[in-house]
Every structure is written in C-alpha cells, then in structure tokens.
Amino acid sequence: xxxxNTPVAAKMPSTxxxxxxxxxxxxxxxxxxxxxxxxxxxxxxxxxxDEERAVGKxxxxxxxxxxxxxxxxxxxxxxxxxxxxxAAPGAKWGDVITGVYSASGDLAIASAGGVLIFSALVHHxxxxxxxxxxxxxxxxxxxxxxxxHNDSRxxxxxxxxxxxxxxxxxxGKLLCxxxxxxxxxxxxxxxxxxxxxxxxxPSDEGLKMxxxxxxxNYQIKRDILTFLQNSVREPKLQYEDMKVKLFACLRIKxxxxxxxxxxxxxALVSTLRLTMENVRxxxxxxxxxxxxxxxRTYIIQDSTLRENCVVKINCKxxxxxxxxxxxxxxxxxxxxxxxxxxxxxxxxxxxxxVFLCYVWPDLPRGQAAFAPIEVITDPHxxxxxxxxxxxxxxxxxxxxxxTAGQHAVAKFLxxxxxxxxxxxxxxxxxxxxxxxxxxxxxxxTLGNLCADLNGMGAGATVDRDGEHAxxxxxxxxxxxxxxxxxxxxxxxLQLVSxxxxxxxxxxxxxxxxxGYTMMVATKDSEQWGFMTTAQxxxxxxxxxxxxxxxCGCYPLSKVKGVDVYDVLMNEPHKFKHSIEELMNERPFxxxxxxxxxxxxxxxxxKRGELFMISxxxxxxxxxxxxxxxxxxxKDIEEGLIxxxxxxxxxxxxxxxxxxxxxxxxxxxxxxxxxxxxxxxxVPFKDFVKTWNKPKPPAHLQYFGCWGxxxxxxxxxxxxxxxxxxxxxxxxxxxxxxxxxxxxxARLAQLGALAEEKQ
Amino acid sequence: xxxxxxxxxxxxxxxxxxxxxxxxxxxGPATHSYxxxxxxxxxxPREIHPxxxxxxxxxxxxxxxxxxxxxxxxYCPHCGTMVETEYAIPGHPPLYDMEPDLxxxxxxxxxxxxxxxxxxxxxxxxxQGHKH
Ligand SMILES: [Zn+2]
Numbered sequence: 024x025x026x027x028n029t030p031v032a033a034k035m036p037s038t039x040x041x042x043x044x045x046x047x048x049x050x051x052x053x054x055x056x057x058x059x060x061x062x063x064x065x066x067x068x069x070x071x072x073d074e075e076r077a078v079g080k081x082x083x084x085x086x087x088x089x090x091x092x093x094x095x096x097x098x099x100x101x102x103x104x105x106x107x108x109x110a111a112p113g114a115k116w117g118d119v120i121t122g123v124y125s126a127s128g129d130l131a132i133a134s135a136g137g138v139l140i141f142s143a144l145v146h147h148x149x150x151x152x153x154x155x156x157x158x159x160x161x162x163x164x165x166x167x168x169x170x171x172h173n174d175s176r177x178x179x180x181x182x183x184x185x186x187x188x189x190x191x192x193x194x195g196k197l198l199c200x201x202x203x204x205x206x207x208x209x210x211x212x213x214x215x216x217x218x219x220x221x222x223x224x225p226s227d228e229g230l231k232m233x234x235x236x237x238x239x240n241y242q243i244k245r246d247i248l249t250f251l252q253n254s255v256r257e258p259k260l261q262y263e264d265m266k267v268k269l270f271a272c273l274r275i276k277x278x279x280x281x282x283x284x285x286x287x288x289x290a291l292v293s294t295l296r297l298t299m300e301n302v303r304x305x306x307x308x309x310x311x312x313x314x315x316x317x318x319r320t321y322i323i324q325d326s327t328l329r330e331n332c333v334v335k336i337n338c339k340x341x342x343x344x345x346x347x348x349x350x351x352x353x354x355x356x357x358x359x360x361x362x363x364x365x366x367x368x369x370x371x372x373x374x375x376x377v378f379l380c381y382v383w384p385d386l387p388r389g390q391a392a393f394a395p396i397e398v399i400t401d402p403h404x405x406x407x408x409x410x411x412x413x414x415x416x417x418x419x420x421x422x423x424x425x426t427a428g429q430h431a432v433a434k435f436l437x438x439x440x441x442x443x444x445x446x447x448x449x450x451x452x453x454x455x456x457x458x459x460x461x462x463x464x465x466x467x468t469l470g471n472l473c474a475d476l477n478g479m480g481a482g483a484t485v486d487r488d489g490e491h492a493x494x495x496x497x498x499x500x501x502x503x504x505x506x507x508x509x510x511x512x513x514x515x516l517q518l519v520s521x522x523x524x525x526x527x528x529x530x531x532x533x534x535x536x537x538g539y540t541m542m543v544a545t546k547d548s549e550q551w552g553f554m555t556t557a558q559x560x561x562x563x564x565x566x567x568x569x570x571x572x573x574c575g576c577y578p579l580s581k582v583k584g585v586d587v588y589d590v591l592m593n594e595p596h597k598f599k600h601s602i603e604e605l606m607n608e609r610p611f612x613x614x615x616x617x618x619x620x621x622x623x624x625x626x627x628x629k630r631g632e633l634f635m636i637s638x639x640x641x642x643x644x645x646x647x648x649x650x651x652x653x654x655x656x657k658d659i660e661e662g663l664i665x666x667x668x669x670x671x672x673x674x675x676x677x678x679x680x681x682x683x684x685x686x687x688x689x690x691x692x693x694x695x696x697x698x699x700x701x702x703x704x705v706p707f708k709d710f711v712k713t714w715n716k717p718k719p720p721a722h723l724q725y726f727g728c729w730g731x732x733x734x735x736x737x738x739x740x741x742x743x744x745x746x747x748x749x750x751x752x753x754x755x756x757x758x759x760x761x762x763x764x765x766x767x768a769r770l771a772q773l774g775a776l777a778e779e780k781q
Numbered sequence: 782x783x784x785x786x787x788x789x790x791x792x793x794x795x796x797x798x799x800x801x802x803x804x805x806x807x808x809g810p811a812t813h814s815y816x817x818x819x820x821x822x823x824x825x826p827r828e829i830h831p832x833x834x835x836x837x838x839x840x841x842x843x844x845x846x847x848x849x850x851x852x853x854x855x856y857c858p859h860c861g862t863m864v865e866t867e868y869a870i871p872g873h874p875p876l877y878d879m880e881p882d883l884x885x886x887x888x889x890x891x892x893x894x895x896x897x898x899x900x901x902x903x904x905x906x907x908x909q910g911h912k913h
Binding site (some may be wrong): 089182189228314315316317319320322323325330333334335339343355358373394402433437438439440441442443444445446486524525526528530532560561562566567570572573574575577578580602603606609616617618619620623639643645646666672696697698700701703704705706707708710711714715716719720722723725729730 | 896
C-alpha cells in the first residue's frame with residue numbers, strides 16, 4: 024500500500040511524446056461531440072497566411088466596398104430565393120438568413136433581411152467541419168459538397184432551424200463558405216412544430232443532426248434524404264427546403280465566382296477579412312464613447328412552460344474603456360428536465376441582435392459586430408446549459424436575456440452624444456402565437472406555427488410611442504404573413520386577428536406599442552391541435568425605462584363545449600370580437616370558460632372550440648404624467664385603452680361624450696398626483712428596512728441568485744441553495760403529479776382516502 | 782459641467798451629485814445609487830395593468846400577480862416626477878442600477894463640450910432615392 028502512495032519524480036513527456044499522445048487521443052476518440060473550444064468562442068479567428076497575403080495585395084477601401092456590396096447583393100438574392108421558394112412558413116415570413124463565411128469559418132457578410140441570430144451561430148458548425156471533417160479520409164471537404172446541420176449543441180438556436188453549408192473552391196483551394204439557414208419547423212420531436220416544450224431530455228427533441236455531408240457533386244444524396252424525411256412529420260417540406268437552401272447557396276456561389284473573374288481571389292479574401300476587422304475595430308471605438316459604468320437589471324421568467332415558477336435572468340453590464348462585459352452570473356441554474364435552457368452561443372447571438380438591430384443598424388451585418396464584446400455566465404446555467412440539458416425552448420432564455428441586454432444598454436446610451444438610433448425601451452419579447460399540427464383538410468400531415476409571433480409590440484423611444492405589433496426582436500425586417508393564404512393550407516380559422524387588445528397597455532410619457540388578439544378555432548379536421556409557448560402570464564417579461572412601465576400579463580383563454588361555427592351560422596349575434604367580452608359575458612350556454620398560463624402543451628382541439636391569446640406590448644418610456652393629453656385621447660379613439668383606465672392612470676380630464684380635453688383640469692389633476700406621490704412615497708433608507716428580505720419568499724418556487732450574492736443560487740425554495748460554480752441536477756416534478764398530490768391531500772383531509780391500500 | 786444621464790437625472794461633475802432635471806433638486810452623491818435619494822412606492826401591479834378578465838371568475842386576468850411581482854416606483858422627493866420603475870420580486874433588494882465611474886466620466890467629458898439638450902438620435906426617414 025505504502026508503495027502506491029510514494030510520490031515518484033514526474034517525468035515530463037518530450038515534444039515527440041506529446042505529439043504521439045495527441046495522435047493517439049484523436050485516433051481513438053469515440054464520439055465527436057460539440058467542441059467547447061469552438062462553442063465557447065465567438066470572436067474572429069486569427070488572420071491566416073492567405074488572408075495576410077491577400078490584405079497586403081488588395082486593401083483599397085473603394086475596391087473593398089465595391090466587392091462587399093456585390094457579395095451582399097448576392098446574399099440578398101439567395102435570401103429572396105429562399106423566401107420565395109421555401110416551403111416552411113418560416114421561410115415565407117423571412118425566418119431565414121444567407122451569408123458568406125471566411126475560409127476559417129467566420130461570418131463576414133450576411134443578407135440584409137432575415138434573422139440575424141443565425142449568423143452568430145452557423146460559424147460554429149462550419150468550424151466543426153473544418154476541424155473534424157476536412158482532413159478525415161472518410162469524409163473530406165471537396166468541391167460540390169454540401170453539409171447539413173441542425174443540432175443546437177453544435178451551434179444553433181434550436182433544432183427547428185436547419186442549415187445548408189457549401190464550401191467554395193477556386194482552382195482547387197478552399198476560399199470561403201456559403202450557408203443558408205431556415206426555421207423549418209417540423210423536426211420529428213415529441214410535439215409537432217419542432218419546438219417541444221414537453222421535452223424532458225435532448226432525446227425528446229427530434230432530429231439531432233451534427234454537421235454531416237448530404238450533398239456530393241451538387242446533388243442531394245437520396246439515401247440520406249430519405250432517412251431524414253423518414254424522421255420528421257413533414258417529409259415533403261424536408262426535401263423541398265433542402266433543395267431550396269442548396270440552390271440559394273449555389274446562386275451566391277455564382278456571384279462569388281463572377282467577382283473572382285473580375286477582381287481575383289485575393290480581392291475577395293481581403294474583402295471578407297477587412298470587413299470583419301474594420302467592423303470589430305469600429306465597435307470598440309463606439310463602445311469607448313459610452314460612459315464607464317456598471318448597469319444592473321434582471322428579467323423574470325414566470326414559467327418553464329410546464330409550470331409557473333420564478334426564474335431569474337440576472338444581468339450586470341460593465342463598460343470600461345473599449346471593453347463591454349455582459350455578466351449573467353446569478354441567473355437561474357439549468358433545468359435538467361425542462362426545455363427552456365439555452366446554449367451560451369444562442370444567448371450571444373441574441374445579444375448581437377441588440378446591437379445590430381437596435382443600436383448600430385448601420386454596421387455591416389455579420390459576426391464581427393459582437394466579436395469584441397465579452398460574456399460571462401455560470402457553468403450549467405439556464406443561459407449556458409450543458410450537453411445533457413434539453414433546449415428546444417431556448418427562445419425563452421435568449422429572449423429574456425436579450426431584454427436584459429436591451430434594458431441595460433439603454434442606460435449607457437442616453438448620455439452618449441454619438442447615437443445611431445434613438446434610446447429605446449425594451450420591445451416585447453415573447454412569441455405569443457399558436458403552434459399547430461395534425462392532419463390538414465387536404466389529408467396532409469403538418470406541424471408548424473402562425474407567423475403572428477412576428478407581431479411583437481415595439482418599445483417606446485425617447486421621443487415617440489412604440490409601434491404596435493411591429494416586428495420580432497430576432498428579425499426587425501420580418502413579416503407577419505397573410506392569414507388568408509395560410510388558411511388554404513390549414514384546417515383552422517383566425518376568427519379574430521389583428522385587433523388590438525384593449526387595456527393590455529405599457530403606459531409612459533411615450534407608451535409601448537400594443538399587441539393584438541388572436542382567436543383560433545379548428546374546422547374540417549378531426550386530427551388537429553394547438554400549443555402555445557410563452558411566458559408572462561403572471562409576471563411581465565420586460566422592464567420599463569426611465570419611469571415608463573412594462574407591459575402587463577398575457578394568459579391563454581379557452582372556450583370549450585361549443586362549436587362557434589354553428590353559433591356563427593345560427594345565432595351570429597352571440598359571437599363577440601374580444602376576449603374581454605367572450606370571457607366575461609360567457610355568451611354560449613353550456614360552454615366552459617377557462618384561463619391558463621401560456622405554456623400549453625400540444626392539445627387536440629374539437630371543431631369550433633376557441634383558443635384565445637394576445638400579442639404583448641413593448642415597454643413605455645418616461646413618466647406617464649408627462650404624456651401629451653392628446654395622445655391619451657387618440658389611444659381611446661383607437662381602442663387601445665378604455666376611457667376609465669386612461670383617466671385614472673394618465674390623470675387626463677375630458678368630456679366622456681365628445682372626448683374634448685379640459686387642459687386646466689388635467690394640469691391640476693397631474694399636479695395633485697405629483698403631490699400625492701411625494702406624500703405616499705417612502706424615503707429609500709426607510710423603505711428598504713421593511714421591503715428587503717434576506718431570502719426569496721417561501722410562497723414562490725424561485726431559481727437564481729437573490730440580491731447581489733451571485734455566488735449562491737436558490738433552487739426552487741428559500742431553503743435549497745447551491746454554489747453557482749458547482750453544478751447539480753435540477754429536476755422538476757411532473758405538474759400532474761403535483762396536482763394529484765394536492766388533490767389527494769384534500770381527499771385525505773376529508774377522510775376519503777382512508778380505505779385506500781398503499 | 783453636468784452630464785445628462787437619463788430622461789430625468791443628471792450628474793454634476795463638480796459636486797459629484799445626482800440632480801433632478803425637472804426641478805434641479807439635489808438627489809444625492811453620485812458615488813451612491815440615485816435611488817437612495819428618492820421616495821419609493823410599492824405599487825400593486827393590478828393598478829397599472831388592470832384586469833381585463835373578471836378576477837372573480839378567472840385565475841389569469843391579464844394583470845400581473847401581486848403576490849409574484851410588485852412595481853417599485855421611484856419619485857423625485859421635491860417635484861414628484863417618477864424617475865424610474867422597477868418590476869421586482871417581493872422582498873428583492875432594489876438594484877443599484879446605474880453605478881458610474883466618476884473619475885472616468887470626468888476624464889471623458891473633459892474632452893467634450895457640455896450638452897444642455899439631450900441628443901435624441903437619428904430618425905428613420907423615407908429613402909430619398911439614389912442621386913449623384
Ligand atoms: Zn424633481
């Protein structure tokens with residue numbers, strides 16, 4: 024025994040031995056999983072010798088700009104092709120991106136339209152291909168090849184998105200890559216539509232394509248295609264869109280080749296490299312103009328989509344000189360069996376959108392704009408989840424992470440004289456829409472979603488109201504699509520759509536843009552259902568800015584035991600066009616009326632049953648007592664706010680019949696309210712004495728740090744904590760088990776379980 | 782020199798104090814959170830986000846749940862302007878939301894002209910077309 028414990032002088036291996044050990048390890052690797060070296064790094068790859076040579080030869084700003092514009096229009100052309108020809112609803116509304124990547128895999132130039140977050144993610148699978156397949160004799164990368172990928176753990180938002188990646192060669196040498204990515208929807212997961220909230224492990228999340236070759240000699244390999252089709256609910260879609268993405272890539276390839284003919288390969292390589300390096304340098308310069316400061320904020324997720332609970336996204340943003348550091352430590356630990364986790368690259372991709380869409384929209388779109396910005400997280404965090412955690416509903420965490428970033432950034436921008444956009448309150452961040460699936464009226468199996476998720480209300484800005492149902496935070500140039508066209512394909516109608524939900528407001532000096540009501544009911548199919556995947560039915564998912572309020576909450580309402588199509592045929596006067604009237608007046612005899620949080624697992628619907636939700640409002644900006652009274656009256660006239668609520672909140676006095684404003688009475692009412700605030704407000708130091716508590720409240724299932732102590736994470740209870748740096752499993756119980764236990768306890772109390780054998 | 786930090790707050794770099802931009806009230810030292818110089822009101826969120834569905838009938842009403850979240854409203858103690866809001870979990874300590882580095886701020890503004898009216902930023906305007 025003693026011999027074993029005797030330390031022996033360690034012998035350092037020689038260089039030769041190290042090389043041998045490395046070769047041994049790489050030859051005997053049993054599984055090439057996601058590579059942390061690739062996945063944790065979002066900065067640009069170092070300049071290669073080829074790039075150095077190219078930049079030395081061609082660096083004239085005019086030539087670079089000309090070639091960049093040509094490549095950019097090539098990307099836009101590819102984007103248009105996918106949007107016009109793609110079969111996925113996502114393609115039709117612009118949930119697409121195309122781009123050109125450097126030989127090392129960095130995204131240099133992306134299409135002007137579409138979902139930019141993909142562009143911050145697809146460089147990961149390309150780098151995986153370069154590292155692992157390029158020199159592997161069983162795979163290789165050759166002219167005419169195409170690679171497919173969807174597994175988020177190798178670099179993606181979630182597994183509904185599929186990429187086609189094509190290497191571009193010139194005279195036998197790899198010059199760059201082109202890729203096209205689409206939110207395809209269906210992917211064979213346990214729920215239709217590709218974003219299962221019921222997933223309790225990655226094995227429930229459907230197709231998990233690590234990057235692999237699916238195209239040779241520019242032809243899709245039929246055997247592999249058939250396997251993929253056989254793995255999803257929409258085989259036609261799988262084939263069609265693989266073809267469309269391939270041809271979009273080939274069109275961009277054609278544009279690159281034209282540039283090569285006129286300007287040569289060095290000019291192209293130099294353009295890609297300098298575009299990235301110049302953007303990166305410009306971002307550092309712009310950051311240096313901000314005040315040196317630390318800004319703190321947090322955004323609360325109020326559910327895992329399975330149950331309501333309190334999940335903190337904690338954000339500390341620090342700017343020092345030309346460094347900008349997002350610190351998300353203290354955010355909730357990852358959930359072992361809930362799907363709302365995200366890989367950290369997804370969070371970074373979404374934070375990149377804060378800058379490229381809302382702060383510096385003038386910068387060329389690509390990977391470089393976020394490259395110099397730093398991100399810190401805890402290990403196994405909800406914003407940096409592990410390989411074993413499900414992440415099909417990562418949108419919940421990347422969107423709340425985005426909002427934390429957007430909220431924090433606004434506080435830096437106000438004082439900065441150099442501005443590229445207006446200071447902006449947070450935009451609504453939840454995908455309040457219906458995901459659907461089943462067998463259509465044409466007998467086809469479908470699984471996808473309504474493009475209405477793109478109708479997020481915009482936040483107010485420094486000098487104007489937010490726009491209604493404007494655009495999703497992940498794609499400022501996306502569209503909502505034509506519902507009537509959609510209804511030709513799917514067996515349900517949106518009986519009410521695009522009607523603003525009254526009183527679902529975000530007040531302020533400038534109010535947030537509002538969201539609209541959606542009511543859907545199935546028709547012409549006995550095998551059709553819906554799901555919803557959003558948070559924010561108990562706690563607003565955003566914060567207001569500079570005294571503005573956030574939005575309120577948005578639940579799901581259901582009316583069952585009725586066929587509204589019969590009602591519309593026989594007693595049309597009974598149908599009402601707002602959730603408020605239908606739910607409060609209950610006009611259908613014998614029907615049931617219920618409300619729920621917005622995490623409805625896939626549910627089969629009967630003909631004529633109503634499922635009703637609302638889009639959300641962006642946040643308000645500034646003190647609501649400073650709102651122009653005319654703006655308040657306009658909101659009443661447009662049905663955004665009811666007269667009583669408007670008068671009570673904004674302290675505007677007006678004639679209820681004519682809506683003419685009494686300016687004097689309004690000014691007096693507002694002065695009185697300011698005095699009332701001073702009277703009811705408690706000095707901060709006294710307030711915190713009674714308000715501050717040392718732990719989260721016992722009545723809430725709370726996840727994340729409490730206060731400033733980011734080293735301690737609460738895990739569902741004020742009495743259960745863990746060290747932020749020491750990951751542990753975090754299992755949630757089945758909500759039905761929890762409910763059964765509650766009901767059994769009540770039965771036991773009543774003595775009704777006494778006879779039951781245990 | 783004074784720096785306009787938010788819609789309602791500025792920092793006087795000479796006195797190193799936060800000031801209210803509406804009434805010029807001295808809020809307190811800029812080495813601390815401006816919140817320490819404000820009055821706070823713990824607002825029931827249902828008062829701002831009114832229930833659209835009848836709370837007697839339904840579990841979810843479009844109002845935030847007052848046992849799950851509160852709105853902390855921060856007022857200027859002199860003029861009553863609401864300088865900030867914070868949607869907070871009950872009992873969660875208020876955030877030190879803006880902690881400027883004062884020496885760095887002074888150095889930065891030493892090279893700049895004082896700005897009295899906030900810079901709004903560019904408006905989105907319709908494209909005027911391609912011209913030479
Ligand atoms: Zn004041």
